[in-house]
Amino acid sequence: MIELVNxxxxxxxxxxxxxxxxxxxxxxxxxxxxxSGSGKTVLMKCMVGLxxxxxxxxxxxxxxxxxxxxxxxxxxxxxxxxLFQGSALFDSMTVEENVLFPLDMFSVGSYKEKRKRxxxxxxxxxxxxxxxxxxxxxxxxxKKRVGIARAIVLNPKYLFCDEPNSGLDPQTSLVIxxxxxxxxxxxxxxxxxxxxxxxxxxxxxxxxxxxYQGLKQWEGSNKEIIFAKDEKLNDFIFxxxxxxxxxxxxxxxxxQDRDWRNKMKKDGxxxxx
Amino acid sequence: MIKGMFTRPENGKMYWKEFMHQCVEIGIGSLxxxxxxxxxxxxxxxxxxxxxxxxxxxxxxxIAQIVRDxxxxxxxxxxxxxxxxxVIGSKIASELGNMRVSEQIDxxxxxxxxxxxxxxxPKIMAAIVTxxxxxxxxxxxxxxxGKMAGSLSGILSDEEFMQGLRQxxxxxxxxxxxxxxxxxxxxxxxxxxxxGYYVQGxxxxxxxxxxxxxxxSCILILFADYILAAILL
Numbered sequence: 001m002i003e004l005v006n007x008x009x010x011x012x013x014x015x016x017x018x019x020x021x022x023x024x025x026x027x028x029x030x031x032x033x034x035x036s037g038s039g040k041t042v043l044m045k046c047m048v049g050l051x052x053x054x055x056x057x058x059x060x061x062x063x064x065x066x067x068x069x070x071x072x073x074x075x076x077x078x079x080x081x082x083l084f085q086g087s088a089l090f091d092s093m094t095v096e097e098n099v100l101f102p103l104d105m106f107s108v109g110s111y112k113e114k115r116k117r118x119x120x121x122x123x124x125x126x127x128x129x130x131x132x133x134x135x136x137x138x139x140x141x142x143k144k145r146v147g148i149a150r151a152i153v154l155n156p157k158y159l160f161c162d163e164p165n166s167g168l169d170p171q172t173s174l175v176i177x178x179x180x181x182x183x184x185x186x187x188x189x190x191x192x193x194x195x196x197x198x199x200x201x202x203x204x205x206x207x208x209x210x211x212y213q214g215l216k217q218w219e220g221s222n223k224e225i226i227f228a229k230d231e232k233l234n235d236f237i238f239x240x241x242x243x244x245x246x247x248x249x250x251x252x253x254x255x256q257d258r259d260w261r262n263k264m265k266k267d268g269x270x271x272x273x
Numbered sequence: 274m275i276k277g278m279f280t281r282p283e284n285g286k287m288y289w290k291e292f293m294h295q296c297v298e299i300g301i302g303s304l305x306x307x308x309x310x311x312x313x314x315x316x317x318x319x320x321x322x323x324x325x326x327x328x329x330x331x332x333x334x335x336i337a338q339i340v341r342d343x344x345x346x347x348x349x350x351x352x353x354x355x356x357x358x359x360v361i362g363s364k365i366a367s368e369l370g371n372m373r374v375s376e377q378i379d380x381x382x383x384x385x386x387x388x389x390x391x392x393x394x395p396k397i398m399a400a401i402v403t404x405x406x407x408x409x410x411x412x413x414x415x416x417x418x419g420k421m422a423g424s425l426s427g428i429l430s431d432e433e434f435m436q437g438l439r440q441x442x443x444x445x446x447x448x449x450x451x452x453x454x455x456x457x458x459x460x461x462x463x464x465x466x467x468x469g470y471y472v473q474g475x476x477x478x479x480x481x482x483x484x485x486x487x488x489x490s491c492i493l494i495l496f497a498d499y500i501l502a503a504i505l506l
Contacts, residue, residue: 048383070280077385088376102384105284160383 001026002047002158002190007056009042016042017053018214025207029184029191033201034211035236040194041162043211047192048080048160049073060158078106081151081189083161083180087143089135089150096122096131099149106154121149125179141172145179152183159189165197173197177204198243201225202250210236223260226250227267274467277389278397292395299361299396299462300403304410310356311411314348315340315418323428333429337437340419342446349412350450351498354457357404358490362465365396366486369469370479378470393470397462404458405451412450449505456497464490 002024009017024030045051058065125145165173184191210218465486
């Protein structure tokens, strides 16, 4: 579990994060959503230690990451895998070498064992055929999958994904979302995803944090979000008629579930039709 | 930046591999340009020295002596390093700048790797090891180029040139050239590494950082040239 306690960060005069407190649930897919400039990328960078918050605490299983010495930080970082928005693959290395790199740097196994692990990871993301290709020779979706394979090769406890669907077509986005959700369950990883893809919000997110102008505006599950009363959140998520219709359909579906029906009736959230 | 480079390596073998890779990139990769410029520098020095030595009482072998000392003292270390400052400097700054902009450095940081130690230290060490070798090679090639130019243009024979080379040779000049080349190799690698590593923005900023790094490296080389000459000669 990752707990954020009163995280504050500013760049010069501009306050980017204002006392953000949230919890990223263990073994779940946690989403940080919000419009561009809302501070979600800075929040994620604070969580992985790329940006130092001005104040506040980031607790990894109760241990304060911000107050750790370099050695302890390094230990935590070796439990973190990250998928970057632009994939951040090493251009001079092949797909296979990219995935092998963290193993070469940190694991003590034999070369044969490392190659086996790389083959497993590439197979898991359906990229066994592209092992010998360079990043420049593969598509955006494939690059994301290589990024995922590299992120999971050391069996991380935490997986961070910065806008995993940016620049991808809807079909490829679904593949990436599905893959991340499966890996989260398979390896029991605490996953944190930065996104503004509504499909990801509806389909993949177990726990959602909504950021608005540097503040945490709302936090809850992907079912609770359907009934959230927050106006800013609703304007952001259900921005189009199509999405509003989808919301109503989802409410109808949830109404079939007895527990949810009782809760909806209690809260006065019964579907209109 | 320099302080942050000296930490215990995560995996010594990987650092050694990166160091060897940089030795090949910087050393072998610059050999071609060093070969060409040093040959021509030597040849031009011979022709221009002969042009200025008009007195019949000065033996022709003196030309070889001047070519030798000019190549060792100034041309091989300073001129070659200024050119290398452009070649290697722009390469280091743009490579690190591109890695920064495309988040590759962030990816390494998140893996728990000290990026200053892994990306910058091997480059500086490789430059310190290979550039003095290139300077020595340049001095030999320059003198040989001067000899070739002398005999091809009929300014002085090979025998006269060889005689001049052996006259009043001072080993201290070689020490001075090496002192210069070690200083320059640090400048050539560390300044572009700094500008590349801390670049912010996109392709335009990488280009700017690269140009600034080369310009500052060249100015610092010339400044160090004067300081070293004033101190050591």
